[in-house]
Amino acid sequence: MSNETPKEVALLIKRCPNPQATAYWEEFKVPYYPKMNVVSALMEIQKNPINARGESATPVAWDCNCLEEVCGACTMLINGRVRQACSTLVDMLSQPIRLAPLSKFSLVRDLVVDRQVMFTNLRKVKAWIEIDGTYDMGPGPNISQKVQEQAYELSKCMTCGSCLEVCPNVNSKSKFIGPAAIAQVELMNSHPIGAQQKEARLQALMGEGGIAECGNAQNCVKACPKNIPLTRSIARLNRATTVQGLKNWLNR
């Protein structure tokens, strides 16, 4: 077994110094360690920025922070699949490991992209609960275990962008807000206080780039690293927005 242990890991990384420049691929070889993840491989490049041809290279830029798959920062394309670089172990990948930035967001440098649009979308759908204020109002509402368990699934969304990356309806020609923000509407609407502003969020979902732009490809739910039942949220909100549309028509 020991003589099968690889000594090196080969990485093929899509490089691009800035959004105006032309991208190119550069290969690196870094030392192998058992159970190492993609982030550790990138850290080896930081410590020794030499490419596979032995030339000195600019260190690869990439985003990371928590390194335990709760912050969402290190999301990238790994061998063509959207994943977090921290929780992707080298042993599970064929080599050379191809690393590329997410393609649905604007590029900053190398593997770094700008995902601010996801936060803007959360704002568009009013993904917050309108409390009166932070002063003491006594205990909050009683909530059943069943409701909490469903809400908890949705509240694990780390805004990583995986679901947008795989969605065919999220592209440069569309304004579709994508599955993540839609699931947050379900989360807010399922809370007893949040439900009081349910209509405002549904109206937002019925606007441009809203839920009607979902093409039901169902890629999102497969790509979500947190197993959030995104398609269930979309289906539920499809019904809710239809009812809301009917109410709007009746109340004209």
Next chain:
Amino acid sequence: MNRKVIVVGGGLAGLMSTIQLAERGQKVDLFSLVPCKRSHSVCAQGGINAAVNTKGEGDSTWEHFDDTIYGGDFLANQPPVKAMIEAAPKIIYLMDRMGVTFNRTPEGFLDVRRLGGAKYSRTVFAGATTGQQLIYALDEQVRRYEDAGLVQRYEEWEFLSLVLDNEGRCRGITVQSLTSLEIEAFAADAVILATGGPGMIFGRSTNSTINTGFAAASAFMQGATYANGEFIQIHPSAIPGRDKLRLMSESIRGEGGRVWVYKDGKPWYFLEEWYPAYGNMVPRDIATRAIFKVCVDLKLGIGGENKVYLDISHLDPHEIDRKLAGVVDIYEKFVGDDPRKVPMQTFPAVHYSMGGLWVDYDQMTNIPGLFAAGECEYQYHGANRLGGNSLVAAIYAGMVAGPKALEYVKGLAKSHSDLPVGLFDEAKAKEEAKKTAIFALQGKENPYRLHQELGNWMLENVTIVRYNDRLRKTDEKIQELMERYQNIGVGSGAAWGNQVVPFTRRLWGMLTLARVITLGALRRDESRGAHYKPDFPERDDENWLKTTKAEYSANDILFSYEPVDISYIKPRKRRYDVAKEVTMQNEQ
């Protein structure tokens, strides 16, 4: 009058400060190294403490207060801790109203579990991702104020330095865009730093990569006092990785997890044997030292390494999924074993800094107009923090800092807009010059490898067990690294998206704070909480019931000490082999 407050840091403390200010109609500029939702608060797992007493155990805020002071080995000033503990249940209710998905009892009330150093179930939790859920709720509230035009967010901007006026007041900050590397100065009437802990000084820890402590270090170098730096918490359970040491939450023990190693061929539950009153629920410093003793002194660690078993294989798998899912997932993903079936293997790791910027009871540092909240300040945990108290401290500090900053601002005679523009131009020019100097570093040293060397030395010599000769050598080593820093090579000059230059700047801050930690430890000849010296194994209240205060002066670090406010609970010997009540009787 035109008023502006700046908040630096988008974790729990920074977001709560921002909400408090915006709620009072105050405009806020909020700066964060990363999008707020990605701040290190997301890593908190086990839960948040408050004596909500939903299990009929008779818990009270007094018990929580006493456990916190006792758990912190009496080093914390007692009045602010008491105020925080009394606010804790209200904080939980508030977070619940904001929609945090806290676990529930069968009747629908807040569920609570136990964490270390407490005999009561007082930790409210959302699975094993409580910090993530809390920060998302606060981020959403800030987004609401952003929508209302009260908050302007600057995400992926890094704090560089304070702007101080000729009266020594803090009047703004300089910052750098981490995309373009451009530097700007922003004016304000008060600044709140909520910039988290310095775990990266130890190389690998349970901390996120942004936790370099640079902001606190920079404020320190501009005259802010740093307190109790030597008190660094080592968490008893993490799993190793080359990139980070991943936390395995204390809530695993809270839900019934047992710690053991093989002895004479049989499982030996050493915590339960040594500490019959608390068993696996001893505080972190106690558990970590016990593990060290078992592995290093008795050489009984798994496979001769510094590892022990953390076992939940006897628990109901459905309950594990409901209460510990997030953390069990991490173990499965990174180690490959299923903890429901196989005992986990864990070892201690640097986790939290009890020390930080010195603040008064209004969260203001010694620099007028500069406030601090959260892990970057020192106020709430004494010599050792109890599990579940960091989240409550971060949120509570924000609830104090926001209103107190506004009070301070309202008392100012001059607004920031009355100040000469030159003040800000000058601050910006200074930082521009520093940036140019870092770009000009083209030597042979690699900043990431220097960082690794620093981390190795700190881990080896300034963590669980400390000896004066090794602390002295470590300080010499840090100074050597500071000399070698001048020979760093940052590589190509392209500024856009450059990550090496900002990292190199942070490294200087890490080196500086590493000295504060090491020298503080060297001077404190006693053992208290997380600070343990075998040559001085007892707590020495006569000489050391004091807060350490470090000041920066002409590239040197000066130390002074101030008495601890013990106005509510008289210090007593801290021991966990017996119930707390016994230690109280012994005192009388």
